[in-house]
Structure formats: structure tokens, C-alpha cells
Amino acid sequence: MNHIELPYAVIEIEVPFHDVDVMEVVWHGHYSKYFELARCKLFDQIDYNYPQMKASGFSWPVIDLRVRYIHSARFGQRLTVSAEVTEWEHRLRIDYRIFDTLTGQRIAKGHTSQVAVNMAKSELCLASPAVLLEKLKITL
Amino acid sequence: MNHIELPYAVIEIEVPFHDVDVMEVVWHGHYSKYFELARCKLFDQIDYNYPQMKASGFSWPVIDLRVRYIHSARFGQRLTVSAEVTEWEHRLRIDYRIFDTLTGQRIAKGHTSQVAVNMAKSELCLASPAVLLEKLKITL
Amino acid sequence: MNHIELPYAVIEIEVPFHDVDVMEVVWHGHYSKYFELARCKLFDQIDYNYPQMKASGFSWPVIDLRVRYIHSARFGQRLTVSAEVTEWEHRLRIDYRIFDTLTGQRIAKGHTSQVAVNMAKSELCLASPAVLLEKLKITL
């Protein structure tokens, strides 16, 4: 049995003023943006970001989003966001962790799931298309 | 045993241009805004929206967000968003459903969980404070 | 000489929690969304919103945005936003006014300018195309 090393990406962000709410913490809905920044970095690393997805004939809508908030984040705080592929056979699941860059304090974690849609047929794919496996360098 | 009728709110929105992405559908991260609009309507109905929360000495940070996407939504589409309190003892959980106002087609569902934080003590409350139960008209 | 009555639209919004910043007022960058909501209502009224623009072969990128802030707006405040076509020959200029729905207090004003781009030729139009004049019911 082969060990499969699945892609992993890490980014750093600094909390912008416009993401902070009246409670002086990042408004909870903005974390999906931070997840996306890490996810797109991961997609860049495997050469399968939105333009390449489109060129491959598939769109990959998000069908599930989960965010668990552990500690609040504040204006100017430096955050590290990791994204890691954890499922790929029937859907593409990516798990995220956000922590304070300086102290390592955990801020949030979560995941997104995406499924392939054959754009020509407007048809949901029950199994991930070959192109994803190629990009993930998975040989069955 | 008393039957408790928990608060419920419904709003209608029209998908704005600035919420739609290159795939011509609402970007998945914006649904947390739609949930919040319904949640704040619900909070208004029970007279315990953010200003009243603050006045009561408690903040209610979101600790969990889940969104499940069923059908994509498009620019100008009229959506109905419902919010319903489903837990209140140890945390405030609200469940949401989004559907097409005209056809009834299901668009998304999800939930948020919030916990009370005693602002003076910066202390998480393990049980919901009395003020929430009063607002929910729950008599134990 | 004919008097030309140019289109005018009015919407009402309620300031959402997620638009308010740490100063407890609407973050200045969100006003472009409020302008857009009124602009799209106006475009609906003349049957020339983004889908019809695309179908007509023209895109209308915003080339200029101005916002002047008069009084700050707060969470839950009801605002009225008006949009009015003020130029159409070489570019489409729309002027906006935002005021408190209940008191009439002026909150902000501003404008956007858009120019037509012939999408097939990727070419900027130096004069507004006939389709805009038809939609505006302007006869020269």
C-alpha cells in the first residue's frame, strides 16, 4: 500500500481594520475568506486553481463549510492559516487551522468540502474526475 | 411538562451584484451574512439584539458556524431566510434555512452557536444567563 | 427642446451588524454597496441591469467613485438611498444621496461613472451606445 502525501499550504495574514466588528474582534463571517486564501495557495501549489479548474471543464462549488472559533482575533494580529487536503475520492475536503503567528495560540479551525461539476453537462460528479487525482499526484 | 415555543424569524433578501462571483453564483462565504440578517431579525423580535446584549453585560460570540449548500443562488434571486432557536441552555444555537422565495427550492441550511461571555469578568458562562431565558420567555 | 426626465430610484436598507466597525459606525467602504443596491434598482426600472447589459453586448465598468460622508450611520439604522442618472451622453453618471429614513438627516452623497465597453471588440465606447438611450427613453 502506498503512502499518499496530500497537499498542504500555509499563509500568513494580518487582520485588516475592515474585518473587525464593534466587539473589537474579527467578525466571524470573515474566516471563510482566510480559509480561501490558504486554499488558493494550496491550489496554486498543485497547479489547479480556479483558472485551471475552468480549463479542465470542471467547477468545484463549495457544498459544506464549518468553522469552529476558539479564540477571537484582533486588529493587526498576525495569523497563520494552514490548509490541508483530507479527502479527495468523492469530494475534495480541505481542513484549516488558524493560529496566532507569534504565540501559536489556536484561533479557529474548520473545513470546506467541494464537489466536481462537469460544466458541459451541468452534472455533479459522484467521483472526483481524473484531473484532480493527477494534480494531487495520486496513483491508484 | 411545558411545551416551549422558541423564537423564529423570517426575512427576504434579493441577491446583490456584489455577492456574486466569477461562477455567476453567490460566493459561499456570503451566506453567513444572510444568516446574520435573519438572526438579528430574531434578536429584534425578542428585544435582545446586540445593543441589549451589551446593556445586559454579556457578549455572545459565535463559536460554531455550519453552512450546507444545496443549490447555488444567482444575482437578483429572491431568497427567504429563516432563523430558529434550537438550543438555549448552555449555548444559543440557531438553525437557518434558505430557500428560493418564488419556487421554494432549497438553497442552503446551517446553524450558528453562540455562548455568553460575562463582559465584566471576561468569563465564559457555562450555562446561559437568566437574561436569555427571560427574553426567550422560558420558565423552568 | 424636449425636457428629458431621467430615471430615479429609491431603496431602503437597515444597517447590518457586519457593516459596522470598531468605532460603532458603518465602515466607510461599505457605502459603495449601498450605492449599488440603489443603482441596480434603477437599472431594473429601465430594464437594463447586468444581465440585459451583457445581452446587449456591452459591459459598463465603473471608472469613477466618489463618496462624501456627512454623518455616520449606526447598526440597525434605517437608511434611504436614492440614485439618479445625471449624465448619459459619453458616460453613465449616477448621483446618490443617503439619508436617515426617519429623521431625514443627511448621511452621505456621491456618484459613480460608468462607460460602455463593446465586449466583442474589447473596445471602450466614446459615446454611449444606442441601447442606453433607448432604455433611458431619450430621443435626440
Next chain:
Amino acid sequence: MNHIELPYAVIEIEVPFHDVDVMEVVWHGHYSKYFELARCKLFDQIDYNYPQMKASGFSWPVIDLRVRYIHSARFGQRLTVSAEVTEWEHRLRIDYRIFDTLTGQRIAKGHTSQVAVNMAKSELCLASPAVLLEKLKITL
């Protein structure tokens, strides 16, 4: 007469997926966020960002925003944003330029104006308070 060298800051960003609209370009309203990122970098450089402003007893609401769009920006494009103080006596005006990091192509330019508000008195300052001049290292 002294020559006054006014603060200047530069940042780099990469256009995120969630800022791009159906026309496959950055939605015009997001440029105020890019301006703010450069402005906050500038404020950090002079040690007078939002926390220090608050500590000094003044808030600095934006009273004017202007954005002129020259070329559209696309998903993943690397942009350089500069911010430069151009007025300080009665209001704080900052001018911005956005250009493509690799090619130097001009994308947008604009400015914001902010005025000092004495938070204790809720009073607009007709002249910039001494603390701004100190931070800008201006000696009259």
C-alpha cells in the same frame, strides 16, 4: 522654510478570489479595502494607527473617498498599492496609487480625507491636533 517629507507607504497584495465579480474583474467597491491596507501600513510607520488614535483621544472618520479606475484587475494579479500623506493641516488627506507589480501598468488611483474628532467632546477639530503633527514630525 523647511522642506517637510511626508510619510509614504507601499504594500503588495494578490487579488483574492472573493474580490472578483461576474465580469472576472475586481468589484470596484473592494478598492477601498486595498487603500485601507496601505493607509494602515503608513499609520503603523508613524506609530499612529487606530489603537494609538483612540489612545490619543481622537477618532479620524473618513469624510471623502475618491477612486478612479484605470485598468481592471484580475484574480491572482499582484498589485502594489502606495499611500502618501498630501494634506495634514485641517484634515488628513492620503493619496493612493495602485499598479500591477510586474508590469507597472496603472490600475487605479484615488484619495481619502479624514478629520479629527475629539472623542471626549464629540467635537470636530477644525485644525489637526498637535498629536498628528508630532507623528508626522512636522515642526512649524
